[in-house]
Amino acid sequence: MTKVVALMSMSLDGYVADLEDGVDEVFDWYFAGDVDVPTTKPDFTFHVSAASAEHLRALMGEVGAMLTGRRTSDRASAWGGQHPFGVPAFVVTHEVPEEWSDSDSTVHFVTDGLESAVAQAKAAAGDKIVGMHGADTIRECLDTGLLDEIRIDLVPLLLGSGIRLFDRLENAPVTLGNPTVVEGVGVTHLSYPVIPR
């Protein structure tokens, strides 16, 4: 079964972005080391600790498709039509942005709902996983039982305010399994299986 896996950097107090939707603080770890991890974008290379580099390379090998909400896509300008992981990306939205309506890019805007987007992303991922970004999209997937794993890049920071990853869950409590742990620098990578109800 193709797994749907949430991928988010989060502060210890649960924030994935500050009040202005800024992610610099929680993404600091991507540039806190001296091991280069290139992506398909020449100008988009991570610089991380050796442990995080190994973790990221393994992740990029695992992901067969990405799924995000519209806000995440907009903030990244739809990755210029090609997600840095080099895989098809599916964006849940109400309307296809005009600039991408005629595009033959590998970023696909899905207007018939999350369930359809998940199904399309799974089909594209094949025997790899679907990676998911975006707090609202992840929450909706949790609420509807569509999420198989939560991978948190836990950042040693108390942001104090901002956008919480796990807010207003409809079907809490959600039981998770024991995480696998990778200790980076400026980040602890925690991968939790979601235990189905």
Added chain:
Amino acid sequence: MTKVVALMSMSLDGYVADLEDGVDEVFDWYFAGDVDVPTTKPDFTFHVSAASAEHLRALMGEVGAMLTGRRTSDRASAWGGQHPFGVPAFVVTHEVPEEWSDSDSTVHFVTDGLESAVAQAKAAAGDKIVGMHGADTIRECLDTGLLDEIRIDLVPLLLGSGIRLFDRLENAPVTLGNPTVVEGVGVTHLSYPVIPR
């Protein structure tokens, strides 16, 4: 220097108790293993994984005094006058509870403020650490720069609602150092140094 160290079990979504102040869910890990960790109370023994047992035993050897808020103390009925770790406990309160006003127990109610309670607990701890329980007390110590470390027993659970450990911080963001990590069963022990401003 005697360190002041917050000690709390917290769900991945940041809660230390449910809406009714219940802690069963976040304390589950204390009884999730088959290694006994006795305390000074014969009827108060933890049953944890081998890794958590080693972690708890080391912690109990490190703590020289405990500091808590009144709610934490009330919930535990002031530990019957003797904290299970076998060390003096200092409770920040506005008024000494009547039943303890004449007590010669090792639980001390401090009515002249948090700073005084911290000073008294540090004096009692000597070259050991002061352990601190209670979300409000920890937050106040963070806000006033009195906290040196945050040790979170991170529980694989999304509680969805309840009492948050890090809410309404006054002096955020707070930068933490890289944590030491101990992987238990039903818990990940994370110890973060607080980086002074």
